[in-house]
Amino acid sequence: MHSPSASAPDDTLVPLLTRLATVDGRGMSGWELVQAQLTELMAFTGSPCGFVGDIADPASGRQCQLHSAGPVVWPNDPRQAPSTLWATVLDTGGPVVNNQVDAQVIEGVHSHMALPLLRGGQVIGILGLANRPGGYSEALAAQLTPALALITGSFAAWQAEHRQREALAALGTARDTLRSTEEQYRQLFDAAGVGITRWSLNGRFLDVNHRFTEITRRTREQLLQLSHHDITHPEDQATDEALEASALDGQRQRYGLEKRYVRPDGQVVWVMLSATLVRDAQGQPLHFVAVSEDITERRQYAEAMNSAKAAERANKEKTDFLSRMSHELRTPLNAMLGFAQLLRVDPTNPINDTQRKKVGHIERAGAHLLAMLTDVLDLSRIEAGGLPLVLEPQRLSGVLEEAVALVSNQVTQSDVQLLLTPPTDDLFVKADQVRLRQILVNLMTNAVKYNKPGGRVMIEAQGVRSYVVITVSDTGRGLSEEQQAHLFEPFNRLGAERTSVEGTGIGLVIVKRLIDLMRGRLEISSQVGIGSSFRVWLPAALNPQPQAADSVAGRLSGRSGFGTFDALNPGTLTLLYAEDNVVNVELVRQVMHMRPKWHMEVARNGAEAIQMARASPPDLLLLDMHLGDMSGLDVSDVLARRAETAGIPRVGLSADAMPDQISAARERGFLDYLTKPLDVARLLTLLDRYAEQLIAQSDEESAEEG
Secondary structure, X not given: OOOOOOOOOHHHHHHHXXXXXXXXXXXXXXXXXXXXHHHHHHHHHOOOEEEEEEEEEOOOOXXXXXXXXXXXXXXXXXXXXXXXXXXXXXXXOOOEEXXXXXXXXXXXXOOEEEEEEEEOOEEEEEEEEEOOOOOOOHHHHHHOHHHHHHHHHHXXXXXXXXXHHHHHHHHHHHHHHOOOOHHHHHHHHHHOOXXXXXXXXXXXXXXXXXXXXXXXXXXXXXXXXXXXXXXXXXXXXXXXXXXXXXXXXOOOOEEEEXXXXXXXXXXXXXXXEEEEEEEXXXXXXXXXXXXXXXXXXXXXXXXXXXHHHHHHHHHHHHHHXXXXXXXXXXXXXXXXXXXXXXXXXXXXXXXXXXXXXXXXXXXXXXXXXXXXXXXXXXXXXXXXXXXXXXXXXXXXXXXXXXXXXXXHHHHHHOOEEEEEOOOXXXXXXXXXXXXXXXXXXHHHHHHHHXXXXXXXXXXXXXXXXXXXXXXXXXXXXXXXXXXXXXOOXXXXXXXXXXXXXXXXXXXXXXXXXXXXXXXXXXXEEEEOOOEEEEEEEEEEEOOOOHHHHHHHHHHHHHHOOOOOOOOOOOOOEEEEEEOXXXXXXXXXXXXXXXXXXXXXXXXXXXXXXXXXHHHOOOOEEEEOOEXXXXXXXXXXXXXXXXXXXXXXXXXXXXXXXXXXXXHHHHXXXXXXXXXXXXXXXXXXXXXXXXXXXXXXXXXXXXXXXX
């Protein structure tokens, strides 16, 4: 069991709180439930001994009855101990920590911590822990405050149960010994801290105490005109009546249940009810006596904890699903786009211009498909407000040209003319480049798909005050007012599913969400049989500093690209690639042919990667995140725990592109995280940069030796 330090973060308490709140109390007495929760707290803190003290008189803080858990038996009353260990808790209402207990005071105790159980500002009990390795601290006491609040609720319920038995016993004694003193009986009846009632065999109230009137928000006079069935929640009636009938049939003398009363204003209050059937000397039923304790607050807390757990499970399942979908769909795209890049850039097998143009179409289409896949998987994150965007000044003419190029094949294959009015070069918008291109491609694609033979698609843009308006118009079939009202409903294709035009019905939904996230708006105007116009309003931006852009471009082109790195001899550096997919292995192998200074070795699973890295540590470890027998993060953790492999540089390469996965890899010290489909240029850049670092390091070592 985990034992937190005093400085452990609060979120370490979540498992403890969950276990405390979900202890199955069915079939347990109130004290057994408190003992079970105390045992959880002892295990969590690593304390072999513990106790709970029941204060019979919270107002004075005296008459404390101690109940022990563990090998040490605590003295009763603690105030009479040779050296008071926890009297300060009773006096001040605060915690006590003592890590140097005199062994002669309590045999077998060397350190302890006593904590108050507070309810309504009063100490109603004491919770103690002892003999924790390393001792206790006030910080640990403060950290355990949420757990104490939950245990206090159970402890108070047990006290109520205990007091109920005492109250019932007291009532029986009062009935026999104080029959002639009605005033004394009434004082005892009304002074009880729990609701006490008497009702007839048909359920009609015969008497109620003051606390019960507070619980039900009715006066004594009102209640005496009612049956307890009249104020019971309808859903609890059947269970309540069945238990009452079983007592009358002689199957039981008393019964208890959690039930609901309905107040006059309709508010529901939960109570723990314990009822006893009173019989005369001949054993004939006379009436019922019941004790009710308000447990509404405890029920609400338990329900909140259950809701939080359910939400946590749902979020985890959602994240796992998106991660699996991303991995499964990106893997085939990795082969398609990776080999297309190799066809275009491999200097050993050059292709002609016509072939290069065709390969370019494959790459652009694959890139577009990848962007669509990413958008669909991110749709739920958009709804939750968790989609990351990089809003930067974008030259609109360049983004429009890219979007037109992506739909050019579709335009060529259809009998539609696409007319782009190029915007001026100084027209910039503040947007995320990838998402803006996705928006434009989606609108253009729809304008082509839903056009008519010989139709036209017109794209233009202009600045309007502090905004840039991009308009995509078509001469297609148009949309009716009813169709426009349902335009942004997911998977609603507005009747197009009955045509031969392919689609999913989510493209415009994604477009609208993305525009909203980029602080813009989307306007539509359409007429049936004439056509439609979609206007995208986005904030205008100033032209960024051209010097900065040129500087960045110069650094990138000067450091890497698809050239060769000649500073090392062939096979000098070793790359260990852990991957269980043979197509992905072959793709990276082909890429490595362009860097002959690197020698690549392959591990087919996580265990083999660990074995090979330990036998001969590589210069660089390239890890897929899903290796069949374990994850790439698991492999990294194993290697990081061994001195001979802890320093191996690691880079992730995976189809799992979820932000949480990437963040987890970076937290474990990964140098970089490449996503599939593989960006060949990015991998080559990484290899060159690392080789350059090794050369610099080697030169420094040579200089020191010289």
